[in-house]
Amino acid sequence: MRRLLLLSLLLPVPSLAAESEYLLVIQDHRFQPAQLIVPAGKKIRLTVANRDATPEEFESYTLDREKVIPAKTKTMIYVGPLDPGPYPYYGEFHQKTAQGVVVAQ
Amino acid sequence: MFGTAIIVFREVLEASLLIGIVAAATRAVPGRNRWLAAGILAGLVGSGLVAASTGAIAEMANGIGQEIFNALVLGIAVLMLAWHNIWMSSHGAALATDARKVGSSIRDGRSECSVLLVVVGLAVLREGSETVLFLYGVSASEGGGSSGMLLGGGIVAGIAVGYAIYAGLLRIPMRWLFSATGTLVMLLAAGMASQAARFLIQADLLPSLAAPLWDSSAVLPENSAVGILLHSLIGYEPRPAGMQMAFYLLTVLVIATGMKWAKKRQPIFTQAKDVH
Numbered sequence: 001m002r003r004l005l006l007l008s009l010l011l012p013v014p015s016l017a018a019e020s021e022y023l024l025v026i027q028d029h030r031f032q033p034a035q036l037i038v039p040a041g042k043k044i045r046l047t048v049a050n051r052d053a054t055p056e057e058f059e060s061y062t063l064d065r066e067k068v069i070p071a072k073t074k075t076m077i078y079v080g081p082l083d084p085g086p087y088p089y090y091g092e093f094h095q096k097t098a099q100g101v102v103v104a105q
Numbered sequence: 106m107f108g109t110a111i112i113v114f115r116e117v118l119e120a121s122l123l124i125g126i127v128a129a130a131t132r133a134v135p136g137r138n139r140w141l142a143a144g145i146l147a148g149l150v151g152s153g154l155v156a157a158s159t160g161a162i163a164e165m166a167n168g169i170g171q172e173i174f175n176a177l178v179l180g181i182a183v184l185m186l187a188w189h190n191i192w193m194s195s196h197g198a199a200l201a202t203d204a205r206k207v208g209s210s211i212r213d214g215r216s217e218c219s220v221l222l223v224v225v226g227l228a229v230l231r232e233g234s235e236t237v238l239f240l241y242g243v244s245a246s247e248g249g250g251s252s253g254m255l256l257g258g259g260i261v262a263g264i265a266v267g268y269a270i271y272a273g274l275l276r277i278p279m280r281w282l283f284s285a286t287g288t289l290v291m292l293l294a295a296g297m298a299s300q301a302a303r304f305l306i307q308a309d310l311l312p313s314l315a316a317p318l319w320d321s322s323a324v325l326p327e328n329s330a331v332g333i334l335l336h337s338l339i340g341y342e343p344r345p346a347g348m349q350m351a352f353y354l355l356t357v358l359v360i361a362t363g364m365k366w367a368k369k370r371q372p373i374f375t376q377a378k379d380v381h
Contacts, residue, residue: 043309054242055159057235061327064317065343066308067171070160075168078309081316086240093242095108 024100026050026069030090031100038086038105040084047073056098060089063102111245113236113259119337120148120232121267123293124225127186129274130193130286131221140302140347141225148229155230156237174307182227185220186294187360190287195367234346267291287364295356296340302352303342315346367368 018040024046025032038044050056050069059066063079079087082104091098122142131137155162155174160341163169196217216312240256305311325332335341340353 019263038148045309055238056242061322062344063344064303064346068159068163068235069164073160075161075163075171078307092112093239 002052018058018082021045024058026052029094029097032096034100035103037103039082044080046077046079047074057092059092062087063089110255110259110319112239113256115333116232117260117263118266120228121264122270122337123228125267125271126286126289127224129271130290134217136218140222144222144225145229148226148233151230152233154233157309159238169308170277172304176181176301176304178227178231179297182224183294183298183356185224186290189220190290190360191363191367194364203281210297291357291360292339295353298356299349299353302349306346306348312350317344317348317349318347
């Protein structure tokens with residue numbers, strides 16, 4: 001158990017890399033842009049602006065993130081550094097329409 | 106429409122599993138039911154308040170108020186569960202063998218009950234406030250009404266699984282009940298600690314230390330039935346960050362050590378009590 005803990009400390013700390021910022025807008029229970037291209041291997045700061053009159057929850061299994069964005073507010077979510085590939089996410093409160101993907105390149 | 110019932114089911118399930126396990130663990134504590142009920146009620150009232158002030162919470166601390174709030178709620182619950190487990194391993198045996206005669210432990214039982222109240226209250230608060238927000242969103246955008254039956258179904262199903270766990274645990278003979286619930290509570294607390302770490306990583310307050318540490322989503326996805334259950338019970342995550350694992354293991358280590366230590370000094374403890 002302790003050995004595992006110590007091992008995890010030996011892993012590189014990639015969060016020291018500089019972060020870049022991106023904007024996602026929620027309108028009519030949809031994310032815009034639905035596909036967001038971000039650089040791989042860098043920490044990303046997503047600013048999510050909810051322009052709807054209802055709250056939304058940004059949720060992604062692949063990014064391992066969940067955050068409620070209240071109606072008419074803006075919030076930020078840190079993700080990554082990511083390996084190259086697609087990372088789908090969705091709005092849990094309006095899953096039918098609120099679908100998007102972050103693509104790391 | 107069916108999706109809404111499943112979301113509500115999952116939120117209710119997480120709280121109800123915790124309540125089921127804690128209720129079984131405190132089976133022999135006098136006055137437990139009243140405290141349990143008070144905890145659930147306080148949690149429900151709190152859910153409404155938190156849901157109503159989500160906007161204010163979200164904007165606190167430069168937009169990371171929600172993460173700090175969640176991590177704080179989880180952190181307090183972890184401390185309370187740890188305390189509960191350590192207390193139970195020194196007093197549990199006495200309560201189990203002769204609940205009625207352990208007069209002096211009633212006072213201790215009372216402090217144990219207030220821990221129960223806080224733990225249950227926080228679990229209901231966390232899951233409840235998300236459910237309230239979600240239901241508000243659904244009813245505001247879809248007109249509501251029609252989905253009432255399905256939502257009710259989700260709530261009932263979530264409670265039913267929690268009750269099933271409780272009833273199942275009660276079938277375990279008293280002798281083993283405490284070690285069974287003790288282990289479950291310990292893993293529950295470790296899972297919460299790992300979730301708290303995830304919120305702090307999300308807020309960029311903690312480094313992730315390798316994210317993800319592994320990826321078992323192809324074998325056991327988090328949104329599968331088994332994945333949901335394991336996530337609620339032992340904090341299973343298919344893609345944990347290294348920091349989450351560190352929090353998980355540290356919690357297990359601290360609680361296990363505390364329980365062992367409490368068990369060891371228990372004989373001296375009861376002797377000292379008999380003198381008074």
